[in-house]
Structure formats: structure tokens, C-alpha cells
Amino acid sequence: MEKFNTHTGLVVPLDIANVDTDQIIPKQFLQKTERVGFGVHLFHDSRYLDHAGTQVNPDFILNKVEYKGASILLARENFGCGSSREHAPWALQEFGFKVIIAPSFADIFYSNCINVGLLPIKLNEAEIEQLFQLSTDAQLTLKIDLPNNVVTCGELSFKFSLNEFQQYSLENGVDSVGWTLDKLNTIKAFEAKMPAWQ
Amino acid sequence: MTITNPQTMYEKLWQNHLVEDAKGQTPLLYVDRHLIHEVTSPQAFASLRLHNRPVRHPERTIATMDHNISTRSIKIDAAGEGAANQLRALAINCKDFGIELFDMGHKNQGIAHVIGPELGLTLPGTIIVCGDSHTATHGAFGALAFGIGTSEVEHVFATQTLRQNKAKTMKIEVKGHVGAGISAKDIILAIIGKTGSAGATGYVVEYCGEAIEALSMEERMTVCNMSIEFGAKAGLIAPDQTTFDYVEGKEYAPKGEVFSQAVADWKNLKSDADATFDTVITLTAKDIKAQVTWGTNPGQVVSVDGIVPSPDDFSDPTEKESCIKALKYMDLTPGTKMTDIHVNKVFIGSCTNSRIEDLRAAAGVVQQYQGQQVIEGVDAIIVPGSYRVKEQAESEGLDKIFTAAGFEWRLPGCSMCLGMNDDVLEEGDRCASTSNRNFEGRQGRGSRTHLVSPEMAAAAAITGHFVDLNSQ
Numbered sequence: 001m002e003k004f005n006t007h008t009g010l011v012v013p014l015d016i017a018n019v020d021t022d023q024i025i026p027k028q029f030l031q032k033t034e035r036v037g038f039g040v041h042l043f044h045d046s047r048y049l050d051h052a053g054t055q056v057n058p059d060f061i062l063n064k065v066e067y068k069g070a071s072i073l074l075a076r077e078n079f080g081c082g083s084s085r086e087h088a089p090w091a092l093q094e095f096g097f098k099v100i101i102a103p104s105f106a107d108i109f110y111s112n113c114i115n116v117g118l119l120p121i122k123l124n125e126a127e128i129e130q131l132f133q134l135s136t137d138a139q140l141t142l143k144i145d146l147p148n149n150v151v152t153c154g155e156l157s158f159k160f161s162l163n164e165f166q167q168y169s170l171e172n173g174v175d176s177v178g179w180t181l182d183k184l185n186t187i188k189a190f191e192a193k194m195p196a197w198q
Numbered sequence: 199m200t201i202t203n204p205q206t207m208y209e210k211l212w213q214n215h216l217v218e219d220a221k222g223q224t225p226l227l228y229v230d231r232h233l234i235h236e237v238t239s240p241q242a243f244a245s246l247r248l249h250n251r252p253v254r255h256p257e258r259t260i261a262t263m264d265h266n267i268s269t270r271s272i273k274i275d276a277a278g279e280g281a282a283n284q285l286r287a288l289a290i291n292c293k294d295f296g297i298e299l300f301d302m303g304h305k306n307q308g309i310a311h312v313i314g315p316e317l318g319l320t321l322p323g324t325i326i327v328c329g330d331s332h333t334a335t336h337g338a339f340g341a342l343a344f345g346i347g348t349s350e351v352e353h354v355f356a357t358q359t360l361r362q363n364k365a366k367t368m369k370i371e372v373k374g375h376v377g378a379g380i381s382a383k384d385i386i387l388a389i390i391g392k393t394g395s396a397g398a399t400g401y402v403v404e405y406c407g408e409a410i411e412a413l414s415m416e417e418r419m420t421v422c423n424m425s426i427e428f429g430a431k432a433g434l435i436a437p438d439q440t441t442f443d444y445v446e447g448k449e450y451a452p453k454g455e456v457f458s459q460a461v462a463d464w465k466n467l468k469s470d471a472d473a474t475f476d477t478v479i480t481l482t483a484k485d486i487k488a489q490v491t492w493g494t495n496p497g498q499v500v501s502v503d504g505i506v507p508s509p510d511d512f513s514d515p516t517e518k519e520s521c522i523k524a525l526k527y528m529d530l531t532p533g534t535k536m537t538d539i540h541v542n543k544v545f546i547g548s549c550t551n552s553r554i555e556d557l558r559a560a561a562g563v564v565q566q567y568q569g570q571q572v573i574e575g576v577d578a579i580i581v582p583g584s585y586r587v588k589e590q591a592e593s594e595g596l597d598k599i600f601t602a603a604g605f606e607w608r609l610p611g612c613s614m615c616l617g618m619n620d621d622v623l624e625e626g627d628r629c630a631s632t633s634n635r636n637f638e639g640r641q642g643r644g645s646r647t648h649l650v651s652p653e654m655a656a657a658a659a660i661t662g663h664f665v666d667l668n669s670q
Binding site: 016017018020022023026027028030031032033034035045051076077078081082083084085086087089104106107108111112115116163164165166168176177178180181183184186187190191194195196197198 | 217218222223224226228230237238240241244245249251266278280281283284287321323324329330331344345346347348349350352353356357358359361363365395396399400426429431452456457459460463495516519520523616617618635637638639640643
């Protein structure tokens, strides 16, 4: 996993609550055996007017020219609810997103983001509202500083927090499987004590 | 003598599986059982190969083909090239890594969350994971069961453990007994209607109360299955004699002395009487009526004797906005009686409602209509959850009841719940579905889903609209 330190990028505001992972990447695009090839299908049903994905929907925010190249997705509450498909963060990442900012995330989606190095940032409702206002009125560029847990834009700054180990893993690009395999003796000791039925 | 603080069932399960809780690290939990399928595993296997790592406990891992298989043919190529590639990849991966696979037409094949319990792979007091959000189903046995992403699938493959932060605890008590004709699906939809679709985010939920204790294992699975639909990490029901009787004798369940020891341990799992929960929600069972969703998340639900709500009914601006968006997508007008909503498709199946009791309940309703057929203009399919369910249903003659009434009797699989195979709704279709998600586009682009019980779905197939069966 790539290390995450700081990132500066353009914000695109997606003003919809309860965006589920079926919206982020519909099921017909899950039939791959590789981790790549999902970005082009991100938000397929909203981005395209037709099933085949040949007619771009000019009204969808990701298709608007002023947000082209955005790498920070600003979202509403309960982002990423529904299916556990990790294809959702893969698709967001491949499209170019490095950071998602929302007032709340669904639990499985949040873990999946951390595991692939896509930074999910929770801010409170008032801060989110302020960012929606700013990014809707004009182009908004934010600086994300993970080591210092702060989002800044000129004079504005918002603090955020992450679980200690998740922060460490993102900053250091930890191979979580390798990390746990170093604890194999502890795991074996646990197994030795398990009851026969377990 | 050690004095232990009173604990909830979740805290006991957590404690029993805690491998390590090192400072500055996310706690490491042991995983007893890992269920896998074709869609969320291939990238995890690829990463194992890349790092030259084995599956640490292939005997704790079970694979099934369920998500994108055809329900018309057992041929691997029947659901298209993409599906066939994934299914073949699963077969190769299972062979290479030594994992038991229930492949096309195998007697044990079926939806992961149907076969786990019916084979005795699902046991109380265990941690069960699967790359699928409806893994919470297994919580019906008092197992801590939850869905995981593909990176976590890889972590479990390689280490048989998972890092998890501790969730908050929520108790949902359903007091008293439900009225006649009220199903487990109605109970869980009523709960989600009360909490909202993100009401339990960050929580593990424990369902309890007389109405829950009275449920069969199949019904308990329906309740726990939809825990994710209001955001819960997992749902739990305390194991009791109903649970032990169900598990005993199942193919993969412990036998003899080991089973007796297991039951003795499982009896200790229930939450201590004085344990405290972070949140407590109470419902009165007799107030729960048959439920139908009207919107595009499972929390947008009303009783079948109710009406489609208006945006003005919601004071919260987000809920109001969601209502406007949902009404537009669903093409519904506020004030419309739910019983006046007509459907043209019916799907009875999915990990929520495809077990033998669900099929019996649906067949019972069909019989109540005494020879009436699925109404013209409606296509209705029944997809059993597994080959064992299918075989049992056929031995009871349920398939004959359905086909005689004009329903299609299909082969097991996830089918139209998510439409990864060719069981997809067309744009504008309106479906009475026993599945778990009514998201926009879930069953097909531009299609409209109403979540209901098997009884309601069967009645909708015959009458063409929703019916308040209990007022007849």
C-alpha cells in the first residue's frame, strides 16, 4: 500500500445522503478477477444516461468541467452504505480520488478505504456544510495533512482524527498481512487453548 | 476469587476471540469460520500468490458459488463470460489452496448464508466472516458474524485473524408476541423503519424479547440478515434450546461428547442480566403490522395498511430530501394506499427469505387463493436458497404448488437480489421482492423494488398488488 502523508487537491461536492456501494459501482462491473478496471464505471448509473455507458450525463457533478481532476470527494452522511464490495473504494481510487470527506461513513466501507489507502475523513455537520457552500460557490482546493490530522484551506482549518493504528498504517503504508504474520506465535498460542468444538 | 463485570453477549464473544490487544494497535481477533464466494475472493487469492503466502487454515474455509450463477442451468457458462471466468477462477483457487468448494450442482451448494447454517458450519460462540455484508445472518446462532472487504478476506486467508475496533452495543427488545400472520421480515423491517437506515452504524445489535425468543432459527436468520440495512456491524440473538436443537446432528457440527461440551459453553454466551448497553430500543410486538418499503432504502417503509408518505411528513431536511428523491425514482404519489400499488415482477428468494420456512409460508398463501393463478402481466420467480432447500421443498410438493399457480421454480443462487446473473429487472419494472435492498438500480437500472415478506410477495403475484392479508 502507498504511504499517505499530505495531499492537496480539488474538491467535488456530491450532495446526496446515504450513497450506497451499488451506486458507487453497480453489480454488473464486479465480474473481474483483477483489482483494476473499475474507475471507468464509478457512479455508472449517474454518470451515463444509457446502460451501455456511451452517453455522458452532463448534469452529474463528476462530469462538470469545473470539477475535472478533483481528487477529494465531499459527501453527505452514511456514505458507502450497503454491500461490502471493496470494488467501491477501488473504483473511487482509480478515478483519481485520494480522500473522501463526509459527516459519517458505513462501517465496512470505512475499513475498506483504510485498507486500500484511500483516506476517509469525518468532520462534523457544520464543517461539512461550510465545505459544501465553499465548493459549490467556487473551485475549492484543500490541503490534507495526515500526520497533523488537519484539513486546511487558507485561513480555515478543521481537525480530524483516526484510530491510532489506522493512522500509523496509512502513514507508513503498512502491509497489514505481513504485520500480523509477525505475530504468528501469539496466534498459535491462542489456537492451542481453544476448546475442541471451536 | 475473580470478580468479572457483567458483560453483553458481544463482549463475551469479543473476549473469547481476543488474540492480542497491544497498545497502539487495533485488537486482533481469531476467526473460526471463513465463507467465500466467487465475487469478492479472486483479488485476495491473487495477492496471496504475489506474496507466496498459503491459506493458513483451509479447513476453516468453505467456498460456494452463489452470487452470479444462473438459476436456469447448472452449466458454469450459463450466466455469461464474466461470471464463468470468476467461477472458474474460484475453482482453480480452491484447488490450489486446498479449500473445500461446493461448485455447480453440488448437493451442498447454495447461498453462503443459507448453507452455513444448514450444514452446521455456523456454530454459536464463533466468529464467522465472509466477503459479503449479509454475513450478519449467522448472528442468529449467537455467532459474531460480519461482512468484510477483499483486503480483509486476504488477511483472514493468511492469518486466520482480523483486526477490529470494538463496536458500541445496542439492545433491541421486541416485547410480547406478534399477531397472527406477522413474519420475521415484518419485525426487522419495522425495526429498521424505527431506527432509520443508518441508525445502528458503529454498533453490534442484540435482538431480544419474547417475540424474538419465539422465532424459529430460519426466522431469526431473517432478522439478523438485515442488521446491515440499518448500519449495524453485526446482529446477535442469544443461543437457546431452539438453537441447540437446530445445530445438533448437522453434517459439520460437533458430535457426541464434544457437542455436549459445546452446548455447556454456549449456554454461557447470553448477556448477563445486569449488563449495560450503549443504546436500548424497545418495540411492542403486537403493534407490528405487515410491512412494505416505498422508497430506496430499507428504512423507507410503512405498514401495508398505510399510505405512501409525503416529504412534508419529515422534519429532518436530509430525510425530506431523500423522500423527494425516492418518490421520483419509485414513481409514487404521496397519499397512495400501499394496497393500490401494482407490481409486474415478483421475486421470492435471497439470503433473507429463501429457506424452507419461507417457501412453506409463500406456498401457504398461494393455497389460500384456492387455485388462482399468478395474475396476467406479472412474472413471478421462486429461487430456493440452496440445493438442500430445493430438495426439501420438492419432497413436500411445494414446487408443484408454485408451478401449478404459474410461478417459475428456479435453481438456487443469489439471483435477482442483486442481479449479477441474468435475473435482472428491466427499466420501469416494479417488483415485490423478499430480498434485503431496495437501492436505486439494485435489481436492474431504473427498476423499482418493494421489500416484503414471502407471504406478501406470494399474494402480490396472484393479485398484482400488495394485500393486507391479516384484514381479510
